[in-house]
Amino acid sequence: MPERVYLDWNATAPLRPEARAAMAAAMELPGNPSSVHAEGRAARRLVEDARAQVAALVGAEPRNVIFTSGGTEANMLALAPGLIEGRPCDRLLVSGIEHPSVLAGGRFAQSAREQVPARADGRIDLEALAARLSAGSAGRTFVSLMLANNETGVLQPVAEAARLVHAAGGLLHVDAVQAAGKIPCDINALGADLLSMSGHKLGAPKGVGALIRRDAALHVAEPLIRGGGQERGARGGTENVVGIAGFGAAAAAARADLARAQAHMRGLRDRLEAGLKAARPDLVIFGAEVERLPNTTLFAVPGMKAETAVIAFDLEGIAVSAGAACSSGKVQASHVLGAMGVSADLGGAAVRISAGPTSTEAEIDRCLGAWIKVAGALLKKQQRDGLAA
Numbered sequence: 330m331p332e333r334v335y336l337d338w339n340a341t342a343p344l345r346p347e348a349r350a351a352m353a354a355a356m357e358l359p360g361n362p363s364s365v366h367a368e369g370r371a372a373r374r375l376v377e378d379a380r381a382q383v384a385a386l387v388g389a390e391p392r393n394v395i396f397t398s399g400g401t402e403a404n405m406l407a408l409a410p411g412l413i414e415g416r417p418c419d420r421l422l423v424s425g426i427e428h429p430s431v432l433a434g435g436r437f438a439q440s441a442r443e444q445v446p447a448r449a450d451g452r453i454d455l456e457a458l459a460a461r462l463s464a465g466s467a468g469r470t471f472v473s474l475m476l477a478n479n480e481t482g483v484l485q486p487v488a489e490a491a492r493l494v495h496a497a498g499g500l501l502h503v504d505a506v507q508a509a510g511k512i513p514c515d516i517n518a519l520g521a522d523l524l525s526m527s528g529h530k531l532g533a534p535k536g537v538g539a540l541i542r543r544d545a546a547l548h549v550a551e552p553l554i555r556g557g558g559q560e561r562g563a564r565g566g567t568e569n570v571v572g573i574a575g576f577g578a579a580a581a582a583a584r585a586d587l588a589r590a591q592a593h594m595r596g597l598r599d600r601l602e603a604g605l606k607a608a609r610p611d612l613v614i615f616g617a618e619v620e621r622l623p624n625t626t627l628f629a630v631p632g633m634k635a636e637t638a639v640i641a642f643d644l645e646g647i648a649v650s651a652g653a654a655c656s657s658g659k660v661q662a663s664h665v666l667g668a669m670g671v672s673a674d675l676g677g678a679a680v681r682i683s684a685g686p687t688s689t690e691a692e693i694d695r696c697l698g699a700w701i702k703v704a705g706a707l708l709k710k711q712q713r714d715g716l717a718a
Contacts, residue, residue, distance in 0.1 A: 331646060334648065336648060336682050336684055337649055338624060338683045338685040339507060339530070339624075339683035341530065342532045344533070347582040348534065348578045350578070352572070352574055352575040352578075355571045356571055361567055362567070375573075375574050376573050379578070380577070382577035382578070382580045382581040383576060387505070388514075389516050393543070393547075394539050395542070395561070396538070396539050396560060397564060400430070400526065402538060403506075403526065403538045404502075405430060405435050407435065407540055408473060409436045409437075409549075412471070412500070412547065412549060418437075418470060419468030420443065421434060422470060422471070424445050424453040424474055425445070426475070426668050426669070427475055428479065431473050447668045448669070449670050450619045451481045451619065453485055458490060458494075462494065462496075470494070470498075471499060472501050473503075474487060475507070476512075477511070477512070478616075478665060480615075482507075482624070482683075483619055483620075484620045487521065488519055500522045503523070509531060510530065510531030510587070511594070511622050511624060513587065517543065521543060522543050523547065526538055528575065532582065533572070533578075534571075534575045536569065536572050537569055537576045586686060589686075590686035593686060594688070597624070597684045597693050601626055601684075601696065604694075609707075611631060615671070624684045624688075625681065626683070627680070627681045628679070629676070629678035629679045630678060630704070630707060632710075634677065635678050641699070642699050642703065646695075647695065649696075
């Protein structure tokens with residue numbers, strides 16, 4: 330039996346060899362990074378080296394990196410009215426295509442949350458954002474916007490949004506979980522005040538992430554986890570030294586390989602999309618008219634069931650995912666496609682294929698071979714249904 334092909338990198342990336350090696354070395358350190366003896370100092374040095382590596386990936390200062398358990402916690406930590414002591418925000422604006430952890434609103438009251446619409450191409454409506462900012466109260470507005478959508482791969486106009494937000498005296502948080510390590514992601518160029526990352530999206534282990542500040546003056550006044558004052562008081566609890574070591578190594582590897590990986594993944598994506606459309610010319614690729622992540626394709630064919638297609642790919646040894654989020658194994662409607670105005674029927678057919686830096690043309694070709702079978706079976710079913718009607 331041929332080896333399986335993994336094309337669900339947006340869900341989680343395989344562990345990078347560099348991360349595995351760093352984690353194995355960290356496991357040999359017995360010290361607590363808060364201890365002052367030699368063993369503790371060795372663990373602390375490892376954590377701080379990783380902090381510098383993560384900071385370098387996004388152009389930040391190491392002191393502004395706060396390690397968390399992942400992207401969801403980083404988002405939750407950021408979305409707080411009292412993030413900055415003495416300068417609270419009284420409302421939260423988010424786009425309709427955000428990750429559920431952002432749509433949940435963090436610690437903002439339900440009455441303080443507003444959604445900004447997305448356009449049909451999957452990008453936030455900047456005119457609507459500007460209108461909401463100007464129509465706000467006299468207080469301060471907190472805006473959260475992802476850099477790259479996890480389903481469509483569509484890149485958001487973050488720098489443009491930042492100018493609008495800052496002109497209105499607000500703060501901008503950027504969820505860069507899906508973007509970091511795949512495209513250049515500089516916190517200063519983006520104009521982000523805060524930026525979230527997740528280790529397992531770029532080849533680190535699951536269970537580690539970071540919230541990164543552009544300026545040390547953005548003091549986290551409301552930590553989610555209170556305890557011994559770790560992470561400069563922003564997150565209590567002994568640091569996940571092994572996970573952090575893997576995160577740092579993965580970030581350094583991604584940074585070193587970024588230009589090559591981008592070009593490689595874009596070539597694979599173009600090869601994939603040409604083959605998908607050749608088999609079904611009526612296939613729709615969501616967000617194809619705007620800039621997307623180089624590795625991501627979200628597509629649908631009218632009349633196809635996403636869950637059926639994903640299972641069919643799986644039986645052929647290809648791991649892909651439904652474009653919709655999955656909860657307890659059940660495929661649910663995609664709020665992202667809904668926000669883009671996609672019909673429920675077409676949205677329910679969405680399948681996401683996402684490659685990575687080590688994916689190959691041979692794997693893409695195997696995926697296309699499986700797609701030809703899936704598309705052929707769908708066509709036969711549609712023809713039968715048409716005759717029956």
